[in-house]
Amino acid sequence: MIGSDKDWLSAIRWDADGLVPAIAQDATSGDILMMAWMNEEALRLTVAENRAIYYSRSRRKLWRKGESSGHVQQLHEIRLDCDADVILLKVTQEGGIACHTGRRSCFYLKLADLRWQPVDPVLKDPEAIYGGGH
Amino acid sequence: MIGSDKDWLSAIRWDADGLVPAIAQDATSGDILMMAWMNEEALRLTVAENRAIYYSRSRRKLWRKGESSGHVQQLHEIRLDCDADVILLKVTQEGGIACHTGRRSCFYLKLADLRWQPVDPVLKDPEAIYGGGH
Numbered sequence: 001m002i003g004s005d006k007d008w009l010s011a012i013r014w015d016a017d018g019l020v021p022a023i024a025q026d027a028t029s030g031d032i033l034m035m036a037w038m039n040e041e042a043l044r045l046t047v048a049e050n051r052a053i054y055y056s057r058s059r060r061k062l063w064r065k066g067e068s069s070g071h072v073q074q075l076h077e078i079r080l081d082c083d084a085d086v087i088l089l090k091v092t093q094e095g096g097i098a099c100h101t102g103r104r105s106c107f108y109l110k111l112a113d114l115r116w117q118p119v120d121p122v123l124k125d126p127e128a129i130y131g132g133g134h
Numbered sequence: 135m136i137g138s139d140k141d142w143l144s145a146i147r148w149d150a151d152g153l154v155p156a157i158a159q160d161a162t163s164g165d166i167l168m169m170a171w172m173n174e175e176a177l178r179l180t181v182a183e184n185r186a187i188y189y190s191r192s193r194r195k196l197w198r199k200g201e202s203s204g205h206v207q208q209l210h211e212i213r214l215d216c217d218a219d220v221i222l223l224k225v226t227q228e229g230g231i232a233c234h235t236g237r238r239s240c241f242y243l244k245l246a247d248l249r250w251q252p253v254d255p256v257l258k259d260p261e262a263i264y265g266g267g268h
Binding site for chain 1: 142145155157159163164165166168169181211212213214215216217218220222233234235237240241242243244245248249250
C-alpha cells in the first residue's frame with residue numbers, strides 16, 4: 001500500500017535519472033497545460049511553496065515555472081498514479097499562458113491530415129513575455 | 135516548423151529508448167485517465183486503428199489498451215506539445231475504467247497530510263476485470 005508507512009517522497013518510483021513526469025492540468029477548465037519533469041527536490045519545493053517547480057533536463061537545474069515569464073502555476077492539488085511514477089498537478093495558470101510560444105497550453109499541435117497543425121492562438125508575443133531574452 | 139515537410143512520425147523527438155510519454159484524457163469530462171509510453175509503431179497503429187495502443191516497457195511489447203480488460207480507449211484527437219516530445223490523446227474510455235485497479239483514472243492517489251491517499255472509488259473488482267489472471 002503506497003504511503004502507509006513510507007515517506008511520501010520515497011514512495012515515488014523515480015526513473016534512472018531520479019526524475020518523474022509531471023502533468024499540469026488547469027484546475028478549473030481541466031485543460032492539460034504541459035508536461036515537464038521533477039526530481040525529488042522539485043516536488044518537495046512544489047508542495048512547500050504551493051507552486052509548480054520543475055527540473056529542467058536541458059538546463060540541469062530547478063525551474064520555478066514563471067520565474068522569467070511571470071506565468072506562475074499556483075498549486076491546488078497533487079495526485080500520483082497507480083504505478084507511483086507519474087505526478088498530476090492541478091493548478092491555476094497565472095496569465096492564462098503555460099507555453100513559451102505564448103499559447104495557453106503546450107499541446108497546440110493537432111494531428112490532422114497526417115500533419116501536426118497549430119490550432120490554438122498565440123495570446124501574447126513571446127518577445128513581450130521574455131523581453132527577447134528567451 | 136513542425137510538420138511542414140517532415141513526416142508526422144519523424145517530427146517527434148523520441149527519447150533514447152525510442153519512446154514518448156502519451157497522456158490519455160477523457161474527451162468529454164477532461165479527466166486525465168493515465169499516462170503510458172509509445173514507440174513509433176504504437177503511435178502509427180493508434181492512428182491507423184483509431185484506438186490507444188501503447189508500448190509496455192515492462193513487457194517490452196505493444197499493448198493494445200483493453201486487450202485483456204475490454205477497456206478500449208477510442209481515439210478522438212491526438213495532440214503534440216511544443217517540444218514535440220509528449221503526446222496527448224483525447225479518448226472515450228470504454229467501460230469507464232482506465233486503471234488496472236478498477237478505478238476510472240490511474241491518478242487516484244491524492245497528497246493530503248503528506249500522505250498519498252486513495253480518494254476515488256473502485257468501480258469494478260480487478261478479479262472480475264481480468265479473471266484473476268492479472
